[in-house]
Amino acid sequence: MESLSLEQLSFRYDDKLILDGLDLYVKKGEFVSIIGPSGCGKSTLFRLITGLEKLQQGMIRKEYEFVGYMPQRDALMPWRTILKNTTLPLECKKVSKADATAKSMALLKQFGLDHYANNYPRDLSGGMKQRVSFIRALNASEDILLLDEPFSALDALTKIELQDWLYNQAKSLNKTILFITHDVDEAxxxxxxxxxxxxxxxxxxxETVVPLEHPRIRENLGSEEIQKLKIDLLHLLQKGRS
Incomplete structure (x- = not known):
């Protein structure tokens, strides 16, 4: 069953054609990554799916109306507490203050951030801010999460830690995830x-089907099969830049 499908999607900025009859689908509970050179139109796809850009041609089919969106930068509002940053999507959905607070506090506790509920974004590390941004996206989503290079600005160790964290969350929450990255190993x-x-x-x-079983083991990325696949993907990326 598909949670998201794009059918014959075309889009242009002024005279520049970005998408030309594109088809794409994501199954329910699936984790799908998009990799490609900067400026090729990956983020435009997300803006169309979320409604931040007006659909020009084609069809976007979603199982649910609301999707969660997590940008490259955490984009947390510095004047709102961590709790109030996470409740914002629920406020937009007209969820009562009590219910929004209860739901967000449960997620903050689940992710080990409940002690920071009354702090402000300036008090958190980069990795913690991204976790808060993820919670906010969860509160916006009924099923689909769109994650746009969420770890690109983090240091290498924090990035690996959050990749493991995201993998575990994706499996436990059974969300449908569409993920943009430049990092082939991450994908x-x-x-x-x-x-x-x-x-x-x-x-x-x-389209590439990743031949790794679940649960994933990071050491398996070094296998001969995966290394060959990585080389193939890097060649494809180079083609996309030419």
Whole structure:
């Protein structure tokens, strides 16, 4: 069953064609990554799915109306406490203050952040801010999470830690996730399937099924099969830049 499908999607900014008849799908509970060069239109896809950009041509089918969106930067509001940052999507949905607070506090506790509920974003590390941003996206979502390079600004050790954390959360929450990254290792570790952008404007993407069983073990990324697949993906990325 598909949670999200894009059918014959075309989009242009002024005279520049970004998407040209693109088809894409994500199954319920699936983790799918999109990799491609900067500026090729990956983030435009997310803006169309969330409604931040107006659909020009084609069809977007979603199982549920609301999706959660997590950008590259945490984009937390510095004047709101951590708790109030996480309740914002629920406020927009007209959820009562009591229910919004209870739901957000339960998630903050689940993710080990309940002691910071009354702190402000300036008091948190980069990794903690991204966890708060993830909770906010969960509160916005009924099923689908769109994660746009959420770990790109973090140091290497924090990035690995949060990749493991995200993998475990994705499996325990059974959410449908569409994930943008430039990191091929990250895509291979986290994903069930990978779409690679090989041309602009984007007419189609190369689809790769990741041949790793669950639960994932990071050491398996070093296997001969996965290393060969990584080389193939890097070649495809190079094609997309040419």
């Amino acid at each position: 291979l570790y986290l994903s069930d399937r990978i779409y690679t952008v090989t041309e602009t404007p984007i007419q189609q993407m190369h």
